[in-house]
Amino acid sequence: MSQAAYIRDMMSDPASDLATGPSEVSSFYSNLNVLLTGGNGFLGRLLIERILRSCSGVNTLFLLLRAKKGKSSEDRFEELFDDVIFDRLKREKPGFAQKVRLIEGDVGQIGLGLAPEQRELLRATNVVIHGAATVRFDETLRTATNINVRGTKEMLRLAKEMPNLKAFVHISTAYSNCVREFIDEKFYPPPIDSDKLLNLVEILDDAPLQHLTPVLLGKYPNTYAFSKAVAEDVIRRNDHRLPVCVVRPSIVIATSKEPVAGWINNVYGATGIVVGAAVGLLRTLHCDPDMIADLIPADYVINNVIVAAWDLAEARNSNINNADSSKNPEIDEPPIYNVVSSCQKPITWGKFMQQIEDFGLQIPSMLCIWYYCFKLNKYEWVHKMYAIFLHLLPALIVDSVARIVGREPMLWKAYKKIHKFSAVISYFATQQWRFNNNGVLRLSAKLSPADQNQFELNMDKFSWSEYNYHFIRGLRVYIVKDPLHTGPKAVVRYARLRLAHYTLISVLCGIIFWLLWTLVRFMGI
Template structure:
C-alpha cells in the first residue's frame, strides 16, 4: 500500500482529526504527524519529547528566586535531567551575596525532591551577579560573553508585581528590564527561545482576551514625558493610568513590555506566557506549597479569618486561578516548541476560567473550610459579602470590619497582649480596594492555543508536564490551598 493510498484512508476515516493535527503540526513546525491519528499513544520517530529538547542546552533565568521562578527552576532540573547549565541572574542584597542567596534558595523545602533524587543537579546551576535595573543588567564582561556563547533558552520572569508601585519604578523594572534582557537575547549565538512571563490582566479594558499581542497602552516618549513632569505623584499617576484604561502600574508596564517584544524580537523565537492569578502548587514537587502572601492568598485568608467581609463585586463572578506548577510546566513546554516558521510572537494564556470556571463565592467557601473547621477564625461567622454600591461597601466595612477590629485590639490590651488587628485591617483594606477592580468584573480569557499545544504532546509528556485546567477539582484544590497557607505561610 503506497503512502498516498494510506493517507486517503486516514482522511476518509477521520478527516476532522487529520485537519486538526495538520494545523497543530504546521504551527509547531513538525515535519510529520502521528502515523495513526486515531490513537494518541502512537507517535512517529520525529516527535521530540520535551526533555530531549533541553538536553545539552543552557538556560538563562531571571526571577529565579521568585515564587514562579523557584518552581520553574526545580521542575527544569528534575524533569529535564540532561539540561547543561542554568545561569541564574541573582541580585545581591544587603548582607547577602549571591552565593548566600543561592544557598538560601536551595534550602527551601521545595527542592527536597531534587536533593533526594540527585543532589548533583544543583551543580548545573551557575549564579550570575546582576540586576535588571542596571545598565547591561549589571553583568561583568566575562559573564555577558558566557551567556552570549552558551545560552539557548531565556526565561524572563523578573518583575515587580506590586499593583501600587510608582510608575517610574515599574517602568524601570518591568519595561526597561525586559528591553535589556531581550537585547542580550538577540546577541546570543544559539538562541532558540525567549520566554516572557506576563499576565492575563494586561488588557482589562477588553471583555475577551485573545492569545495575541495588542497595541501598546501609550507611546514610550509620552510615558517618559509624563514621568519627567509628575515623577512619583500618586494621584496624577492614577489619573494617567485611568486615562489609558489600566488599573495599576503593573498591568500598564506589562502590556507595554509585550508590545515591545512583538516589535523588537527580531529573529529570536519569542513566547509570551500570560498566567492569571498564580496560586499554590497542585501536584508536584510539594503539594499546596507557596511562599508569599501576594494577591488572592491574602485576600481569601483575611476573609476566612473574619477580617475582610465586604467587597465590591459579585460572588458569582469567575475568579481565574492557575496553580503555579501548571504555569511552570507549560512554560517549559512552550520553550521546547518556540521555533516557528512564522516571524511572530507566540502568545499563550495560561488560564482556567474558559474551560473550568470557579466563582469567588465558591473559592472562598472551599479555601476557608480548613480555618473555620479548626476554629481558627479570629472574628465570628466569617463571610465574604459582595455589594455593587461603594456607599454600602463603606457602611458595611465600617460596622462589620473597622469597629470589630478596634474592639478586638482593646481586648488584647486588656489581657496584656500586643494589639495587632487594627494594623492588619489597614493592610487588608488597602488590598481589598485594589482588588475591587478585579472582583467587580468578569473576563473571558481564551486559551485555545494553550490547549492545542498541550493536546499535541505525547501521553508521556502530558504525564510529566501536567497543565490541563480541566483536570482541577476546585473543591479539593482550594481546600489544599488553604491548608498550604497554614503550613507554609502561617509560621512566618
C-alpha cells in the same frame, strides 16, 4: 498526620512521570544552557525545581539574581535551596547544584548590571525565561517601568548576543489588557509607546512623574498591569527577530501537584483573601460572588513556560527547513498563551470561597485570631457598612482595651492595610473577562502522551474540590506555619473563639440598640 508525612504524601509519584515513555520536552533541554530571571520569586523557584528535576539533562541553569533587603546575591542564592519545595529535587537528583550558576545582575538597571565577563558567559545561553518583574500593584510608575519595561528591553538586547538562542519566553499576565472585556491570544495596541514611557521616566523627577501617573494609566487599575502591557509591546516589536513568545497567566495560586500539592510562599491576590478570612481578620470583600474567579494553579503556569520554549524551538527549526517559510505567519507574530482556568474549568468567587470555607473549618489553625465570619458583597456600599461594623468598630474596641492595659494598639493599623489590599483586589473580583486559550490547547494536543502526563496543560480533568482540599492545608502549613498535628487542639480553641465571637456580637448589638434608643429619645420621637 505529621507535617512531614503530609508533605511526603502530597508529592507526586516520580515513577508516574515515566509511566508512558520518554519525554520529548525533557530531551529538548538536554545539553542546553538556560537563563532564568526572577528565580527567587514564587514562579521562579518552581521553574528552577521543575527544570532541574524533570529536564535534568540541562547543561547549566544560569540564575540572574540581585542584592535585596541587605542581602547579597550570593546570600540569596544560598538561602534559595533551603525551601521545602526543593526536598524532592534533592532526593531524586542529588547532584543538581553542579548545574546551577549564579549571575549577579539587576533587570532594573541599564545593561542589567552585568559585568563584561558575565555578559560574555551568557552568550552560551540557548533558552531564556524572563520572569523577573515587580508584582506590587501599588508600585511607583518609575520602579514598575524600570523593572517590567526596561528590564524586558535589556533582556532582549542581551538575547541578541546569544548566537545559539532557541527560545525566549516572556512571562506576562492575562490582565495586561484588562481594559478589554475579551482578551485573545494576540498583541493589542499598548497604552503608550515603550520608548516614550522610558524617556518620560528618565527626564521627569519623582513629583511630576507621580502627578502624571493617573493620566498615563487611564483606565488601567494599577502600574503593574499598565507596565506589563507596555512590556508586551517591547516583545511584539522585537527588532532583532528573536524566537520569542509570551505566557500570560491569570491569578496565580498554589500548586496543584508539582512538586507538592498546595505549596505557596506569598499572600498576593486570592491567597491573601483566603488567609485573611481564615485567621479571622478579613470579614468582608467587595466582590461579586457570581463572577468567574480566573485562578490558575502555579504548576500549570510552569508547565506552559517549559513547553512553550520547546514548541518555539520546534517551530523555528521547522520554518528554517521549510523552503516556503516566508509565508508562515508564526515567524511574524510571536505566539501568546493565555494560561487561564475559565475556559475549561470556570468557578465563581462564591463557589470558590464556599469550598474554602467547608474545607477550612474542618482544620482550623491554632493561630486563628478570631472566628471565621466572611461575606462577599456585590455592592460597595454594603461592603463599607460591613467594614465599619465588622472591622473598624471591633478594632476600635480592641485597641482601646489594649491602651488601657498598657499594650500597643495594632488592629486599627492592620485594617488600614487590609482595606488597601482588598480595594486593589475588588477591581478583579467585581468584573468579568473572557479569554481565548486555543494556543494552550494546541500546545497540549501537540505533546506526546508521555509529555501530556508529565507537563499537564489542559485543565479538562482538573477538580476544584480536590484542589481546594489541598490548597487550604497548604496555606496552613506553608503560609500560617501551623503544622497539621495541632488539629485537635485547634478545634477546641476554635470553639472558644466562636463563643467569644457571639458574645462580642451580642455586646455590639446592645451598644447599637442603646445608641439608637438614645437618639430616639433625644429627638423626642
